[in-house]
Amino acid sequence: MSGNEFEPVAIARRGLMLVLSSPSGAGKTTISRALLADDDGLTMSISATTRRPRPAEAHGRDYYFVDPEEFGLMINRRELLEHAKVFDHYYGTPREPVEQALSDGRDVLFDIDWQGTQQLKQQAREDLVSIFILPPSTLELERRLTQRAQDPADVVARRMSKAADEISHWAEYDYVLVNEDVGRCLAQVKAILTAERLKRERQPGLLDFVKALREGY
Numbered sequence: 001m002s003g004n005e006f007e008p009v010a011i012a013r014r015g016l017m018l019v020l021s022s023p024s025g026a027g028k029t030t031i032s033r034a035l036l037a038d039d040d041g042l043t044m045s046i047s048a049t050t051r052r053p054r055p056a057e058a059h060g061r062d063y064y065f066v067d068p069e070e071f072g073l074m075i076n077r078r079e080l081l082e083h084a085k086v087f088d089h090y091y092g093t094p095r096e097p098v099e100q101a102l103s104d105g106r107d108v109l110f111d112i113d114w115q116g117t118q119q120l121k122q123q124a125r126e127d128l129v130s131i132f133i134l135p136p137s138t139l140e141l142e143r144r145l146t147q148r149a150q151d152p153a154d155v156v157a158r159r160m161s162k163a164a165d166e167i168s169h170w171a172e173y174d175y176v177l178v179n180e181d182v183g184r185c186l187a188q189v190k191a192i193l194t195a196e197r198l199k200r201e202r203q204p205g206l207l208d209f210v211k212a213l214r215e216g217y
């Protein structure tokens with residue numbers, strides 16, 4: 001039985017890939033964590049990286065921390081869906097968990113840079129929803145990077161010097177948000193996700209559902 005008050009109508013859907021990019025420190029990690037906390041249908045893609053863990057980071061939760069040799073092997077074995085050099089280190093998205101989640105009809109969230117987004121776009125444009133997050137000002141971006149207190153001063157300076165480069169890719173994204181107030185920005189990301197999930201082409205089960213409805217008349 002379906003469609004009554006006890007059991008919601010279940011329409012088969014296709015998982016999407018939600019990408020968040022921004023200059024370092026604009027708030028991708030903050031928004032991602034809040035989004036994942038109350039959305040069971042969303043899985044975080046955990047990247048592999050050759051950079052060293054920050055004090056509060058854990059292997060397997062925030063990143064898979066690997067050495068450059070292992071990263072090279074992952075590329076050669078075609079285990080990465082995309083990869084790029086960002087701020088002097090290598091970062092990449094393990095392929096298998098993403099493909100598994102999508103085939104289970106789950107959506108996948110990515111915190112990756114513009115290079116990775118371009119690579120995903122080439123491979124799966126129709127499954128990709130991309131959001132670029134801007135800081136409210138350069139001064140506030142620097143304040144956030146500094147008060148996060150997870151990187152030494154030279155790393156913060158290097159990231160600030162690359163912020164303009166990263167921002168120059170804003171127009172390649174489907175949506176562009178300003179993260180001034182976290183709550184507002186989070187609500188905007190949730191609104192985008194809700195609308196994108198409801199797109200007709202992401203609900204292949206609609207065909208059978210509508211057919212059954214019409215046959216009922």
Ligand SMILES: Nc1ncnc2c1ncn2[C@@H]1O[C@H](COP(=O)(O)OP(=O)(O)OP(=O)(O)O)[C@@H](O)[C@H]1O
Binds near residue numbers: 023030147
């Ligand atoms: N809207 C906001 N207002 C004030 N502080 C914020 C806001 N959003 C995020 N922050 C803070 O700014 C700092 C950087 O945020 P976060 O780590 O989420 O950035 P990020 O884009 O993921 O950075 P990176 O690319 O380096 O991983 C954190 O300390 C976070 O708490």
Ligand SMILES: Nc1nc2c(ncn2[C@@H]2O[C@H](COP(=O)(O)O)[C@@H](O)[C@H]2O)c(=O)[nH]1
Binds near residue numbers: 114
């Ligand atoms: N192309 C990819 N970029 C990635 C990936 N994982 C993270 N990133 C981006 O790197 C920078 C720096 O991240 P940080 O954790 O060192 O602050 C940031 O812009 C991330 O979005 C990835 O797998 N591929």
